[in-house]
Amino acid sequence: MNQELAEIFYEIADILEMKKVQWKPQAYRKAARSLESLGENVKDIYKEKGFKGLTEIPGVGEGIAKKIVQFIETGKVIELEKLKKKIPEGLADMMKVPGLGAKRALKLYKRLGIKSIKKLEEAAKKHEIQNIETFKEKSEENILKGIEFLKRSKGRVLLGYALPIARYIESQLKTLKEVKKAVSAGSLRRREETIGDIDILIVASNAEPVVKFFTEMPVVERVLAKGKTKAVIITKDDIQVDARIIKPESFGSALQYFTGNKEHNIHLRRLALKKGLKLSEYGLFKGKKQIAGKTEKEVYNKLGMCYIEPELRTDSGEIEAALKKKLPKLVGYDNIKGDFHVHSKWSDGSDSIEEIAKTAKDNGLSYIAICDHAGHLKIAHSLDEKRIEKQGKEIDKINKKLSEIKILKGAEVDIMADGTLSLKNSALKKLDIVIASIHSGFRFPKEKQTERILKAMDNPYVNILGHPTGRLIQRRESYEIDLEKICEKAKERKIALEINANPERFDLNDANVKEAIAKGAKLAIGTDSHSKTHLSFLELGAAIARRGWAEKKDILNCLSLKQLMKFLRKT
DNA sequence: GCCGTTTTCGGCCCGACTGTTTTCAGTCG
Numbered sequence: 001m002n003q004e005l006a007e008i009f010y011e012i013a014d015i016l017e018m019k020k021v022q023w024k025p026q027a028y029r030k031a032a033r034s035l036e037s038l039g040e041n042v043k044d045i046y047k048e049k050g051f052k053g054l055t056e057i058p059g060v061g062e063g064i065a066k067k068i069v070q071f072i073e074t075g076k077v078i079e080l081e082k083l084k085k086k087i088p089e090g091l092a093d094m095m096k097v098p099g100l101g102a103k104r105a106l107k108l109y110k111r112l113g114i115k116s117i118k119k120l121e122e123a124a125k126k127h128e129i130q131n132i133e134t135f136k137e138k139s140e141e142n143i144l145k146g147i148e149f150l151k152r153s154k155g156r157v158l159l160g161y162a163l164p165i166a167r168y169i170e171s172q173l174k175t176l177k178e179v180k181k182a183v184s185a186g187s188l189r190r191r192e193e194t195i196g197d198i199d200i201l202i203v204a205s206n207a208e209p210v211v212k213f214f215t216e217m218p219v220v221e222r223v224l225a226k227g228k229t230k231a232v233i234i235t236k237d238d239i240q241v242d243a244r245i246i247k248p249e250s251f252g253s254a255l256q257y258f259t260g261n262k263e264h265n266i267h268l269r270r271l272a273l274k275k276g277l278k279l280s281e282y283g284l285f286k287g288k289k290q291i292a293g294k295t296e297k298e299v300y301n302k303l304g305m306c307y308i309e310p311e312l313r314t315d316s317g318e319i320e321a322a323l324k325k326k327l328p329k330l331v332g333y334d335n336i337k338g339d340f341h342v343h344s345k346w347s348d349g350s351d352s353i354e355e356i357a358k359t360a361k362d363n364g365l366s367y368i369a370i371c372d373h374a375g376h377l378k379i380a381h382s383l384d385e386k387r388i389e390k391q392g393k394e395i396d397k398i399n400k401k402l403s404e405i406k407i408l409k410g411a412e413v414d415i416m417a418d419g420t421l422s423l424k425n426s427a428l429k430k431l432d433i434v435i436a437s438i439h440s441g442f443r444f445p446k447e448k449q450t451e452r453i454l455k456a457m458d459n460p461y462v463n464i465l466g467h468p469t470g471r472l473i474q475r476r477e478s479y480e481i482d483l484e485k486i487c488e489k490a491k492e493r494k495i496a497l498e499i500n501a502n503p504e505r506f507d508l509n510d511a512n513v514k515e516a517i518a519k520g521a522k523l524a525i526g527t528d529s530h531s532k533t534h535l536s537f538l539e540l541g542a543a544i545a546r547r548g549w550a551e552k553k554d555i556l557n558c559l560s561l562k563q564l565m566k567f568l569r570k571t
Numbered sequence: 572g573c574c575g576t577t578t579t580c581g582g583c584c585c586g587a588c589t590g591t592t593t594t595c596a597g598t599c600g
Contacts, residue, residue, distance in 0.1 A: 016572095023583065027572035061573045099589085101598050134597090138590060186600095199600090225599095227588055232599095242600080244587090257585090262600080269584045274577080280585055 001043050005068060006032040008077050014092040015083045017102035030059035033263070037314060039511015043072055058263070058315065090116035097146040098224075099139075107132065121147050145222070152238055156194035158473060160503025160540055163188060165239060166198045169217070173243075176213055178204045181251065185258035186242075189310045191543035193473055193506045197240035199258050207245040214243045250282045252295035257281035263315035271303055271319070279303075311546040330546045333539055335558045338367035340464060341412065341435060341498065341526025342535070346391050347372035347381045349530045353391075353407065354398050359532040361405040367561050368535075369433045370395065371410035371526075375422020383411065385427040392430070406561055408432040412466055417441050419455025421462070428461035433568055435498065435526070437466030438479065446480035453481060457489045463568055464524045465490065467500040467507045475504070483512060487519035494567070496524035496556045501541025502534070513548025522567075524556040 009032035013025040034057055035042065045053045046069065054065035067077045094105040094117055108114045111132050114123055123129050124140045124147075166184040173182040179202055183189075186199035204210045211231045215223045224232040229245045246254040257265060258281065272279035277286055283293025284302050292298040297307045305322035309330055312318040321327045342356055343349035349356075353370055360368045372391070373382040383391060388411060395407050410433035414422035421428070421436060428434050436456045444452065456462060468486065469478035490497050497516050500507045505528065508516060516523060525541035527534050538557075545555055552558045559567060 024572050026583075030573080059573070063572055099598070103597060134591060136591070142590090197600090225588055230587060232588090258600090260600090262584095266584055273584085278585090282586090 001041050001072075002035045002038055005042065005071055006035045008071065008080055009035070009064070009067075011092050012077070012080050012083060014095050014102065015080075015087050017095075018087055018091070018106045019083075027059070028064070030263070031057075031064045034059040037316075039509065039515065042068055046072055088115040090119075093117055094120055097143060097150060099142050099146050104134075107134075117147060117150070149222075149234065149238070156196050156474075157239060158503045159188070159191060159193055159195055159506075159543075160537065162195040162198060162239060163540075165219075165235070165237070166200070166241075169198070169200060169219070169241060172217060173200070173202060173210070173214065176204070176210060178206045178209055180204060180248070183255065185255055186260065189259045190261065190313055191311050191540070191547060193503075193509065193544075195239075197242060199242045199244070201251070201254055201258055202243060202245050203248050203251055204245055210245055211243070246281075248294070249290065250293045252297070253279070253283045253293035253299050254281045256296045256299050259310050259313060261314050264313040264319070267315050267319050268303060275303070277303075309546065311543060312549070314547075328549050328551050331542065331550050331552045331555050331558060333542050335552050335555070336365075336525065336538055336542050337560065338365050338369070338557055338564070339527050339529070339535060339538055340369045340410070340433065340524045340557070341371050341466065341500070342368050342529045343372050343412075344370055346370075346383060346387065347374075351532045353394060354402075356529070356532045356535070357398055357402055357405055357407050359535055361402065363535055363538070365405060365535075365538075367406040367408060367564070369408040369410040369526075371412040371433065371435050373414075374411035374427075375414050382422070385424065388423075388427060388431070410434065412437055414439050415452060415456040417444075417452065419452040421456060421459055425459070425461060428459070431461070432565075433463050434461050435464040435466040436462045438470055442470060442476075442479045444479065446482060449479050450482040450485055453486055454489050457486070457493050457495050462493075462495055464496045464498050464526070466498045466526070467505055467528070468497050469507050469509075469512065471507055471509075472504050473506060478507075483515060484519065487516050487521040490516070490521040491519060494522075496522040499523050499525045499541045499544050500528050501525055501537040501544070502528040503537065503540060506540070506544055508544070508548075510544055510547035513545060513550055517548065517550060517554050522556055523550060523554055 009028045013028035017025040051065055054060055054068055055062060067079060071077050091105060091109055094100055095102060112123055112128060114120050120143060124143045127140060129135050129140045130137050166188055170182045170184060173179050181203040183201050184198060185201050187195050188198055202210055207229060211226060215226050215231050215233055219235045220233045221236045222234045231243045233241050235241060269279045272284060277284055283290040284299050292302040300307050306325050306327060308318050308322050344353045344356060345351060374388060375382050392409050395409050399407050409431050411431055412435040415436050415438050416422060469481060471478040497508055513523060523545060527537040529535050
């Protein structure tokens with residue numbers, strides 16, 4: 001619902017821009033972005049808090065709220081239908097071609113009657129476009145390249161996929177003697193679940209060789225821009241990477257600016273203006289004098305607030321909290337002592353328990369819970385009671401052998417349609433830790449789904465509710481649940497809600513985490529590893545917790561083994 | 572169309588790069 005509405009508002013913005021309407025396009029886009037990053041479904045907001053609730057969404061006022069209501073009730077927004085009649089269908093699509101904005105797209109339509117990407121491609125191939133003033137051969141070439149990119153590009157990529165690529169490019173850049181710093185900013189540094197492009201900031205003694213190196217790296221497929229301080233490339237796996245060369249005295253303000261997000265930055269710049277200052281990527285200025293910019297902290301402090309961690313910079317209350325110095329002390333990446341959700345060869349994982357435990361130990365963990373599938377799910381080689389017992393003996397052996405790491409005996413059991421579990425209590429009782437998850441019946445209506453989960457949570461042996469909403473990023477919607485009720489039950493029953501750190505899941509997500517904490521529920525990060533290399537997802541789980549404003553006390557993984565065992569032995 | 576510690580009108584972030592231009596508009600982030 002939110003995404004559909006966002007797309008409608010983006011389209012309205014595009015058409016309005018072509019019609020040379022001032023300001024409204026920005027307003028619609030702001031609302032669209034706001035909807036995209038909203039944790040809650042607008043439909044639920046409307047149901048619970050009515051029209052007023054909608055206008056409380058940042059960037060949504062009376063006008064846009066009315067359109068949201070219209071969409072909820074009728075499935076359409078009349079304004080868009082009207083606008084579409086004035087501008088040929090497909091024309092707004094043309095703006096998706098990189099380098100082609102509203103004005104030039106409209107010009108092509110007016111002069112050549114081009115009104116779709118397909119027609120655009122044909123015209124460019126026939127060299128009809130270079131005859132229009134302000135278009136020449138180069139424009140034609142770029143349009144074709146842009147269309148090609150559009151066809152191949154998969155859009156936003158998962159954080160878990162982009163992060164290693166970014167780190168690799170950073171490390172390559174750091175091999176240059178000119179490079180003093182190379183740091184990724186942007187949505188990657190905010191640890192968003194998907195990344196549009198990678199932004200790398202570089203401090204270098206001499207920009208020229210750095211730009212040359214960057215645009216000629218072996219991973220480069222195509223160079224989009226190459227200037228004195230900025231270069232843009234597309235990698236062979238179709239990820240756009242921007243590089244900026246920064247002076248050391250501006251490094252903090254540049255890092256701040258390029259870490260964003262957009263709303264956060266605009267908010268800060270407005271605050272700066274109110275103080276009679278100007279904030280840009282070059283620094284915070286009073287007249288022509290730079291008063292901050294070397295570090296991010298300096299910039300935030302000079303604006304009258306405390307430092308804001310990158311993961312929080314989404315303009316969703318963090319600036320107000322920072323001004324009042326009331327930001328939470330976020331859980332640290334190094335506070336995470338263990339992993340609660342690991343599969344081994346015993347079910348559908350690919351490594352032995354011993355291999356996994358050794359890797360975990362090398363990663364600095366002090367405990368992991370082996371939670372293989374247990375019960376009826378034959379396809380994942382689920383363990384029955386007998387095999388669980390056998391596995392337990394193997395774990396005992398390895399525990400004796402390895403020091404500094406403790407392997408907990410666990411299982412991931414299925415929540416059946418009626419809310420019972422796929423393994424008998426007599427078996428669950430013997431385990432250190434039990435994760436209950438839904439692996440079937442994704443489409444149950446909200447009430448039934450919630451009831452089913454609540455019933456499972458009443459089982460005395462359940463410790464963690466696995467991937468509570470079941471969504472897969474870009475692939476499957478959440479199942480419909482009443483998260484509020486589930487959080488209340490979690491608090492009451494001392495059951496932790498999982499933050500599944502698998503990059504395709506990230507479930508609970510940041511907004512859910514915030515809600516869970518507000519309701520007093522604890523959270524447990526699990527990587528859902530099916531191979532020892534997946535154990536490194538733990539940091540991504542910590543990132544979600546941080547984006548959800550979690551503190552150490554909210555996260556089970558911060559407990560020492562002793563404290564943890566106490567938590568698990570609930571009455 | 573949105574928003575308000577300059578509040579119900581009058582603002583709306585700021586700068587780099589490109590291609591086409593001969594000083595700049597368009598696009599992007």
